[in-house]
Amino acid sequence: MPEILQKYWHQRYNLWEYYDHDIHMTDDAWFGVTAEPIAREIAAEMAAKNEQRRHKPQVLIDLFAGAGGNTIQFALSGRWARVVGIERDGPTLACAQHNADVYGVSDRITWVHGDCFDFLHRLAHHPDTLDNNDGGDGGDDGTGRGRPFWGEGADELPLQRGFEVFASPPWGGVGYEGAEVFDLETVMQPYSLTEISAACRPMAHALFLPRNGDLAQLAALVPDSPDTKLDVVQYCIQGASKGLVAYYPAEDDTDHGEA
Numbered sequence: 001m002p003e004i005l006q007k008y009w010h011q012r013y014n015l016w017e018y019y020d021h022d023i024h025m026t027d028d029a030w031f032g033v034t035a036e037p038i039a040r041e042i043a044a045e046m047a048a049k050n051e052q053r054r055h056k057p058q059v060l061i062d063l064f065a066g067a068g069g070n071t072i073q074f075a076l077s078g079r080w081a082r083v084v085g086i087e088r089d090g091p092t093l094a095c096a097q098h099n100a101d102v103y104g105v106s107d108r109i110t111w112v113h114g115d116c117f118d119f120l121h122r123l124a125h126h127p128d129t130l131d132n133n134d135g136g137d138g139g140d141d142g143t144g145r146g147r148p149f150w151g152e153g154a155d156e157l158p159l160q161r162g163f164e165v166f167a168s169p170p171w172g173g174v175g176y177e178g179a180e181v182f183d184l185e186t187v188m189q190p191y192s193l194t195e196i197s198a199a200c201r202p203m204a205h206a207l208f209l210p211r212n213g214d215l216a217q218l219a220a221l222v223p224d225s226p227d228t229k230l231d232v233v234q235y236c237i238q239g240a241s242k243g244l245v246a247y248y249p250a251e252d253d254t255d256h257g258e259a
Contacts, residue, residue: 005030014237015069021102024095029067032170034208038235038242039073045233046166046206047079049247055161057204057250059084061123063116063167063196068096070168070208075105086112086119116167120199124159160202160250167196168208182210184217197221202251211241218246 001009008015008030016023017036025033034042050056058081062071065085074083087093093113100106112119122129169191171182184193196207209218211234222230231247 024098033069039070043073043077057164068099075108086116165200165205182213204250
């Protein structure tokens with residue numbers, strides 16, 4: 001194993017409880033995978049917020065699935081009828097699919113090999129183009145194309161009622177820790193905080209970001225409403241913060257006490 005990955009190797013049982021059950025990882029995935037206790041807490045928090053909403057989305061979309069750490073925990077929670085995991089790197093996606101098998105949740109996840117921004121654009125404007133040909137397991141309904149990833153009905157609702165989004169853009173590795181405040185608009189290239197949040201709207205979305213991310217930048221994206229509050233949570237292991245999650249409400253939930 002490369003020396004740069006040694007510290008992540010020593011944390012392997014924090015990253016994956018079932019590591020010894022033949023978990024697969026690429027080198028880059030070691031930097032980006034969410035530690036399992038944190039992924040579990042994030043899934044529980046998103047499920048709890050979902051329950052507080054007047055309209056409870058039944059499909060959760062993980063925009064940057066990586067090796068599957070968060071996607072698997074969302075599926076294990078049992079809260080969503082379908083979890084969609086998007087990953088543009090083929091070898092990493094193969095790891096995620098294998099790891100979902102290890103955790104016994106393959107039947108609850110639809111994997112998409114592609115670009116998450118393209119997926120969101122198609123979901124918003126051309127949902128009929130999203131079917132099992134994108135890598136899902138929807139099967140064919142006899143009409144010449146596959147059924148939608150999420151089953152029947154979700155795409156007939158407004159986006160913010162049928163779907164919600166989790167995004168953990170690639171910021172891991174050894175370079176980000178030196179900054180006192182992490183500029184979320186420039187350092188996550190080729191992505192930016194504003195671009196990701198805008199692509200997720202009007203759906204509720206949770207963004208997993210560096211622990212030293214600029215809170216002012218996060219607050220600037222909150223809808224301009226006196227009733228809307230941004231919920232930011234630091235997630236720690238043994239007292240050490242591993243990252244923060246900013247929870248943005250769905251746009252039609254902002255007047256219902258959603259934070």
